Amino acid sequence: MNYFPDEVIEHIFDYVLSHRDRNALSLVCKSWYRIERCTRQRVFIGNCYSITPERLIQRFPGLKSLTLKGKPHFADFSLVPYGWGGFVSPWIEALAKSRVGLEELRLKRMVVSDESLELLSRSFTHFKSLVLVSCEGFTTDGLAAIAANCRFLRELDLQENEVEDHKGQWLSCFPDSCTSLVSLNFACLKGEVSLGALERLVARSPNLKSLKLNRSVPLDALQRIMMRAPQLADLGIGSFAHDPESEAYIKLKNTILKCKSITSLSGFLEAAPHCLEAIYPICSNLTSLNMSYAAGIQGSDLIKLIRHCVKLQRLWIMDCIGDKGLSVVAMTCKDLQELRVFPSVHLGNPAAVTEEGLVAISKGCPKLHSLLYFCHQMTNAGLIEVAKNCPNFIRFRLCILDATKPDPDTMQPLDEGFGAIVQSCRRLRRLSLSGQLTDQVFLYIGMYAEKLEMLSIAFAGESDKGMVYVLNGCKKLRKLEIRDCPFGNMALLTDVGKYETMRSLWMSSCEVTVGACKLLAKKMPRLNVEIFNENEQEDCSLEDGQKVEKMYLYRTLAGKRKDAPEYVWTL
Amino acid sequence: MVFEETELRLGLGLGLPGNEAELGLRKRGFSETQTETTTVDLMLNLSPKESAAADGPDPRDNTNTSPKEKTLLLPDPAKPPAKAQVVGWPPVRSFRKNMFAAQKSSEEESEKSSPNASFVKVSMDGAPYLRKVDLKMYKSYPELSDALGKMFSSFTIGNCESQGFKDFMNESKLMDLLNSSDYVPTYEDRDGDWMLVGDVPWEMFVESCKRLRIMKGKEAIGLAPRAVEKCKNRS
Numbered sequence: 001m002n003y004f005p006d007e008v009i010e011h012i013f014d015y016v017l018s019h020r021d022r023n024a025l026s027l028v029c030k031s032w033y034r035i036e037r038c039t040r041q042r043v044f045i046g047n048c049y050s051i052t053p054e055r056l057i058q059r060f061p062g063l064k065s066l067t068l069k070g071k072p073h074f075a076d077f078s079l080v081p082y083g084w085g086g087f088v089s090p091w092i093e094a095l096a097k098s099r100v101g102l103e104e105l106r107l108k109r110m111v112v113s114d115e116s117l118e119l120l121s122r123s124f125t126h127f128k129s130l131v132l133v134s135c136e137g138f139t140t141d142g143l144a145a146i147a148a149n150c151r152f153l154r155e156l157d158l159q160e161n162e163v164e165d166h167k168g169q170w171l172s173c174f175p176d177s178c179t180s181l182v183s184l185n186f187a188c189l190k191g192e193v194s195l196g197a198l199e200r201l202v203a204r205s206p207n208l209k210s211l212k213l214n215r216s217v218p219l220d221a222l223q224r225i226m227m228r229a230p231q232l233a234d235l236g237i238g239s240f241a242h243d244p245e246s247e248a249y250i251k252l253k254n255t256i257l258k259c260k261s262i263t264s265l266s267g268f269l270e271a272a273p274h275c276l277e278a279i280y281p282i283c284s285n286l287t288s289l290n291m292s293y294a295a296g297i298q299g300s301d302l303i304k305l306i307r308h309c310v311k312l313q314r315l316w317i318m319d320c321i322g323d324k325g326l327s328v329v330a331m332t333c334k335d336l337q338e339l340r341v342f343p344s345v346h347l348g349n350p351a352a353v354t355e356e357g358l359v360a361i362s363k364g365c366p367k368l369h370s371l372l373y374f375c376h377q378m379t380n381a382g383l384i385e386v387a388k389n390c391p392n393f394i395r396f397r398l399c400i401l402d403a404t405k406p407d408p409d410t411m412q413p414l415d416e417g418f419g420a421i422v423q424s425c426r427r428l429r430r431l432s433l434s435g436q437l438t439d440q441v442f443l444y445i446g447m448y449a450e451k452l453e454m455l456s457i458a459f460a461g462e463s464d465k466g467m468v469y470v471l472n473g474c475k476k477l478r479k480l481e482i483r484d485c486p487f488g489n490m491a492l493l494t495d496v497g498k499y500e501t502m503r504s505l506w507m508s509s510c511e512v513t514v515g516a517c518k519l520l521a522k523k524m525p526r527l528n529v530e531i532f533n534e535n536e537q538e539d540c541s542l543e544d545g546q547k548v549e550k551m552y553l554y555r556t557l558a559g560k561r562k563d564a565p566e567y568v569w570t571l
Numbered sequence: 572m573v574f575e576e577t578e579l580r581l582g583l584g585l586g587l588p589g590n591e592a593e594l595g596l597r598k599r600g601f602s603e604t605q606t607e608t609t610t611v612d613l614m615l616n617l618s619p620k621e622s623a624a625a626d627g628p629d630p631r632d633n634t635n636t637s638p639k640e641k642t643l644l645l646p647d648p649a650k651p652p653a654k655a656q657v658v659g660w661p662p663v664r665s666f667r668k669n670m671f672a673a674q675k676s677s678e679e680e681s682e683k684s685s686p687n688a689s690f691v692k693v694s695m696d697g698a699p700y701l702r703k704v705d706l707k708m709y710k711s712y713p714e715l716s717d718a719l720g721k722m723f724s725s726f727t728i729g730n731c732e733s734q735g736f737k738d739f740m741n742e743s744k745l746m747d748l749l750n751s752s753d754y755v756p757t758y759e760d761r762d763g764d765w766m767l768v769g770d771v772p773w774e775m776f777v778e779s780c781k782r783l784r785i786m787k788g789k790e791a792i793g794l795a796p797r798a799v800e801k802c803k804n805r806s
Binding site for chain 2: 079342
């Protein structure tokens with residue numbers, strides 16, 4: 001291959017798109033490294049503190065699309081204190097100063113300010129796509145800047161962000177000349193939007209394929225919007241409640257009949273059960289349905305709806321559907337690949353799901369490969385059967401609401417059940433455990449989960465051996481997050497080199513001490529070992545024997561970070 | 572940790588209008604609840620039987636974990652308090668949790684009310700945790716008063732390990748205070764005004780009550796502000 005001129009190699013590299021493959025190419029030889037870095041357009045950085053923005057820009061001058069992730073995953077569950085970090089501003093500032101022609105920015109779990117959004121909107125003339133997932137720190141003013149200044153904006157996708165509403169008319173800031181929108185998602189916004197501006201925006205966006213509204217958009221506005229966008233493929237409904245006799249509702253029913261291209265439906269942030277009938281006509285086209293925010297809908301209504309959804313590949317739903325409802329899913333949705341069942345107990349709902357529902361799904365849906373399942377109980381027999389029926393799992397995340405509950409039939413820990421899962425599902429990349437578990441389950445994981453990349457453990461295990469099994473066995477492990485387990489210094493220090501092969505390790509409420517963390521930090525200079533000290537006493541020093549409440553370590557080429565708050569000690 | 576037995580006297584003026592003997596403030600004593608494991612239901616309305624134990628048996632000590640009940644039903648709020656909720660469990664994104672909290676409060680403000688249950692938050696000044704009661708479970712003010720008394724008696728005695736309680740308990744001044752002070756039950760109605768419990772007929776109260784707050788007498792707030800502050804900061 002060295003005999004080919006660069007242009008030919010470049011042309012071949014154009015076909016290599018995945019990050020991993022590109023990374024592999026760059027390691028082959030110096031000239032491939034050089035060619036690869038100059039032609040690379042999309043870069044994924046799983047931990048924003050692993051490298052500096054300057055270094056990124058230096059290596060990839062042709063960068064067009066950047067994905068950044070900030071806070072550790074457990075931040076989703078309030079385990080990371082406020083102010084920890086994950087600020088995007090240094091990145092945007094560095095990119096703005098450079099000659100990078102950024103077109104796409106995707107952020108997850110980062111802190112984004114209005115100033116950053118403003119700078120972003122003014123710095124890159126061809127900016128096309130902004131995707132923010134689980135971010136915070138900005139307001140609708142920042143969105144107004146994006147709307148107003150990004151002349152060729154195609155995508156503005158806001159997923160589950162905490163956005164402060166400043167009651168400005170951000171949506172009205174899209175100029176009349178903006179006709180390029182393909183995807184607009186503002187479902188997470190709490191405030192009202194100008195309905196007139198929204199309708200006009202939709203009317204002048206012929207390429208709009210994905211639109212997700214927030215709760216403030218009422219049913220009659222939805223009807224008018226759908227009239228103007230019959231080409232929509234992905235719709236997120238805001239408010240879906242109306243008197244069934246009303247003209248607005250009847251109009252909507254008729255409009256929906258025309259929207260044959262909708263294959264993905266979500267939202268229903270405020271929904272009245274009787275209104276669901278209106279969407280029955282399009283259910284048979286749906287490949288994706290997300291009812292996980294539809295608090296007003298009972299299990300029986302969900303079941304009626306699901307019966308129409310024969311082509312469903314992805315289903316996100318609440319557990320009020322019950323085991324019986326899951327049996328209906330199993331009978332109806334033969335193409336199901338991804339299922340998420342969320343808990344609704346906080347809504348005062350007694351109905352829930354158990355191993356029965358999951359087993360039924362596994363029998364009816366052999367293509368299932370991604371699962372997130374919140375349930376009241378699970379049995380080993382159930383897991384063993386699921387493992388047998390569905391050997392294709394890539395993601396298997398089980399959450400038993402009572403975190404240390406054993407198999408209720410046998411009163412045994414769930415080691416054997418999860419063991420069966422890892423043994424049968426050779427392609428498993430992500431696993432979350434729960435229920436009563438001993439060290440044995442970790443032995444199984446170490447032995448069989450060869451492709452495992454991410455493992456989440458809570459309230460499990462008996463001794464250091466558990467963690468050691470995992471560290472020794474799972475060669476592909478990238479992220480390990482552990483809370484409330486009896487793993488201590490011996491396990492932490494057993495193979496310090498391992499952590500450089502991983503993106504990060506989180507341990508909270510375990511048995512690890514300050515001394516061991518210090519030792520680890522000393523041995524491994526290319527790891528940042530962070531300890532969170534949330535005690536109110538400011539003058540407390542970290543004594544070696546002290547147990548560490550929260551530790552987060554990650555490999556990095558950027559050294560100790562300078563933006564850590566006071567309670568974070570980088571050892 | 573051994574705590575002295577103390578009695579919490581709850582002066583709930585829950586008399587019906589016209590009944591002179593019950594009007595105004597009334598002191599009541601509540602005895603120690605011996606049988607219940609004293610853990611409390613924090614904030615969110617998670618069904619207690621499913622939440623993990625944070626105190627009591629060490630959740631990591633798997634060999635000693637006793638069989639959990641199989642019941643899937645929500646417990647009667649008047650029954651023994653539930654196990655303490657653990658931070659971040661179950662692992663549901665805060666966004667999702669907040670979304671439903673918002674939906675719930677907007678539902679409570681809307682005209683229609685749930686036909687079967689009317690859960691309202693109950694806070695007691697000085698207590699670190701709030702509770703929730705279903706007003707539709709009771710038919711009269713005395714019944715409610717009874718239930719509230721039982722619910723909050725566990726705050727003064729028992730084996731709860733939170734630091735807040737220790738402070739609460741060790742402030743002997745505060746304890747004297749509680750024994751002698753009057754507790755004033757108040758509620759927030761649909762208009763957002765704080766009203767004294769007991770003025771309107773029971774049914775009207777149930778329809779209009781959004782949340783309950785058991786206030787300590789004015790003297791209490793003046794005398795032991797630090798302890799009250801600490802407890803407030805813990806919640």
